Amino acid sequence: xxxxxxxxxxxxxFKGAPVELKCNYSYSGSPELFWYVQYSRQRxxxxxxxxxxxxxxxxxxxxxxxxxxxxxxxxxxQEEDSAMYYCAxxxxxxxxxxxxxxxxxxxxx
Amino acid sequence: xxxxxxxxxxxxxxxxQQVTLRCSSQSGHNTVSWYQQALGQxxxxxxxxxREEENGRGxxxxxxxxLQFPNYSSELxxxxxxxxxxxxxxxxxxxxxxxxxxxxxxxxxxVV
Numbered sequence: 001x002x003x004x005x006x007x008x009x010x011x012x013x014f015k016g017a018p019v020e021l022k023c024n025y026s027y028s029g030s031p032e033l034f035w036y037v038q039y040s041r042q043r044x045x046x047x048x049x050x051x052x053x054x055x056x057x058x059x060x061x062x063x064x065x066x067x068x069x070x071x072x073x074x075x076x077x078q079e080e081d082s083a084m085y086y087c088a089x090x091x092x093x094x095x096x097x098x099x100x101x102x103x104x105x106x107x108x109x
Numbered sequence: 110x111x112x113x114x115x116x117x118x119x120x121x122x123x124x125x126q127q128v129t130l131r132c133s134s135q136s137g138h139n140t141v142s143w144y145q146q147a148l149g150q151x152x153x154x155x156x157x158x159x160r161e162e163e164n165g166r167g168x169x170x171x172x173x174x175x176l177q178f179p180n181y182s183s184e185l186x187x188x189x190x191x192x193x194x195x196x197x198x199x200x201x202x203x204x205x206x207x208x209x210x211x212x213x214x215x216x217x218x219x220v221v
Contacts, residue, residue, distance in 0.1 A: 004151075043113075044152070044199065044212040086151050094165040095142060095206030099151030 002027050004089050006100035013077050014108050021072040021103045023061075023087030032090040033063055033070040034097070039083045047072075047085070057081070077107045113202050113213035121219045122190050130185040130216045132200030140164070140206055141183040143175060144199040146215070152199055158183055159206065187218075195220045 003026040013019050025031060035047040048056045050063040050070060061072045070087060087100040114133045122128050134141050140159045144152035154167035158177035172188040181202070187194055197217050201210040 006151075043214045046209050049209075088151075094157055094159070095140060095203060095210065096154045096157065096165055096167070097142070097144075097152070097201075097210065098154065099144075101149070101151045 002031070002089055002091050002096075002098040004087050004098050004100035006085075006087055006103050008103050009101065010104050010106070012106045012108065015079055016076050019074050019077040019081070019105065019107075021085050021087075021105065023070045023072065023100060025068050025070065025087075025089050027068075027089055027091055029091060033061070034088045034090065035059070035061055035070075035072050036086040036088055036099075037083050038086070044086070077105075079107045079109055081105060082107045113200060113211050115198075115200050115213035115216050117216060118214065119217045119219075121221060124190055124192060124220055126190050127186065127188045128190060128218060130187075130198050130200075130218070132183045132185070132202070132213055134181045134183065134200075134202030135211050138202035138204050138211070139181050140203045141177055141181065142201045142203075142210060143183070143185045144201065145169075146197040146199060147193075148196070155185070157206070164206070190220045192220050194218065 005024045033050040037047040038044045086102045088097045142157040143155040146152045156166040157164045161177045174186045177183045197215045199215045200213045203210045
């Protein structure tokens with residue numbers, strides 16, 4: 001079975017502070033991991049995927065297979081980063097995405 | 110190039126009724142997935158269509174059914190609506206199952 005856990009429903013930081021959104025997963029095979037973001041009044045959109053190893057809008061995420069984690073990090077949070085963030089897993093069969101419950105990030109000025 | 114569009118944006122139905130939600134996939138995409146997002150939860154996979162065939166299904170009862178048309182647009186049908194079916198229904202399209210999925214803005218269904 002595929003499962004994604006985001007332990008924090010809410011996360012508040014001040015502008016310029018580091019931020020880390022936690023994601024843990026359960027999957028018996030080799031998963032693909034993603035972070036999706038939903039800004040206020042906008043649709044869900046892909047932020048980054050582990051296989052691309054990119055940094056998008058200053059965010060990075062490293063897949064740790066030993067700890068089954070895919071935490072999202074940014075060294076200096078900006079107010080425009082305030083949004084709902086979802087961690088998602090895609091297993092090897094077709095394209096089903098399993099999402100976590102999401103974390104609402106609020107960056108205060 | 111147009112993005113994924115869903116209609117209607119909001120809908121109110123009575124328990125026991127049937128509903129059809131529609132999704133136009135992004136230009137060039139042949140795969141459509143549907144998700145249900147209850148309040149305060151992440152999206153849950155309902156099913157996926159690839160080239161007009163159901164390609165996978167989540168843990169939803171048979172009263173949730175779908176179609177994909179030759180132009181790759183899709184419908185989600187829900188029969189015998191229950192109060193718990195109230196949710197945001199999201200459609201996502203992609204080119205095959207290995208590429209990025211692009212989401213629509215969703216249809217908010219309220220069952221009263």
